[in-house]
Amino acid sequence: MRLLCHNMLQCHIKGVVNGYPLKIEAEKVETRETDYEPDFLRHIFPRIQWDALREAAAAMGVDDLPESVSEEMLEDESFLKQFHHALLEVHLEQGALVCPETGRKFVVSDGIPNLLLREDEC
C-alpha cells in the first residue's frame, strides 16, 4: 500500500465520525522507485490531505516533508520529488492502520490493507 492509497482510506465503522486519517503502525516498509510524473503530482495535489500524508510518511520513516504547502511549491522540482517519493514510492508491506476514534486496527498484510468490517461494525 502506497501513501496515495492511504490518503484516501478511512474507517467506515457505523457511527464513527472521525475515522480519518488512519494512523500507520509500520512493521515492514519497502521502497520501490517509480517513474517521476510531475503532471500527475500537480493533478492530484489539490486532493491530497497534506497533514495526513506528512504524518503517514513520518510513520514510514520519511520525515522530510514540509509542514505547510502551497500551490506555488508545485513549480519547485525538489519539492515535487519529495512529494513523489512519499506518495508513490514508499510501500507499507506489513503493519496496521488504526482508526483515530475507536482504536480499531486494520491489518496490512503483504501490502494489502484489510478494511473489511465485522458484522457488528456495519
Place this chain on the structure above:
Amino acid sequence: MIASIKRTTFHRDVYEPAEDSFALVDALVAHQQTWQHSPPRLCLEVGSGSGYVITSLGLLLQQLGMAVQLLATDINQQAAAATAATLAAHGVWRADVVLCDLASALLPAIEGLVDVLVFNPPYVPTPDDEVASGGLAAAWAGGARGRRVIDRLLPLVPRLLSARGEMFMVAVHENDPAELMREMEAAGFEARVALQRKADEEQLTILHFKRQQPHFPAKRPKMLSV
C-alpha cells in the same frame, strides 16, 4: 498486450478469468484510442478477482505511454491477494489493492477522482441469501435478477467518477441491461452498449457509461457578407 492467463493468479476461491472477463477486456482494448486524447489519471476496479482485468487495463495504458494510477478492491481476501500477485507478475506497479466492500473504505476521499471505473459484478441470478456468503460465491451470486450488488454500486458511480469519468461494466440479459442504461441516463450519463457476445448459456453485454458533457450551443453559421 493484455494480461496473460499463465501469469494470472487464481485458485479454488478466486474467480477464474472467463468469457465475461475477456469480453470486458476486449471492450477496453477497442476503446483505447479515445484515451489518447485525454489520458486517464486514476482507474478503479471494484471486485477485481484474479486481477486479470485491472492488469490488462494497466498494461494497455502503459503501452500508450500513460502514467496512470490503479486501484482495485475486492471483498474476498484470496481475490485481493490474487489481484496483487497478477499485477506484480506483469510488472504493473502503479497499483494498490484494498480489501473492502465495493469502494466503501475509499469514500469520500476518492469522490470525483476516478477517470475509468471497471466493474465485473456478481451478475448471476441466485436466491438473495447466497449474495453475501463470502468466498467464491461473492464473485458470481447476484441475488434476484443478478442485480443485488449492481444496484448497490450504481448509485455510487456519480460520486466516484471525475468530470470526464467513464465506466465499463459487465451485464447479462437477466440483469436487464436496457434498464441499467435508463437508470444511468437518468443520473446524467451517456449510456451505450460497447460490446455484445453470446457465451455459454449467457448473453453478455459490456455497458459503457460516460458523464454527459456540458452542452455548448452550436456555432451560429457565419452571415454571408453582402
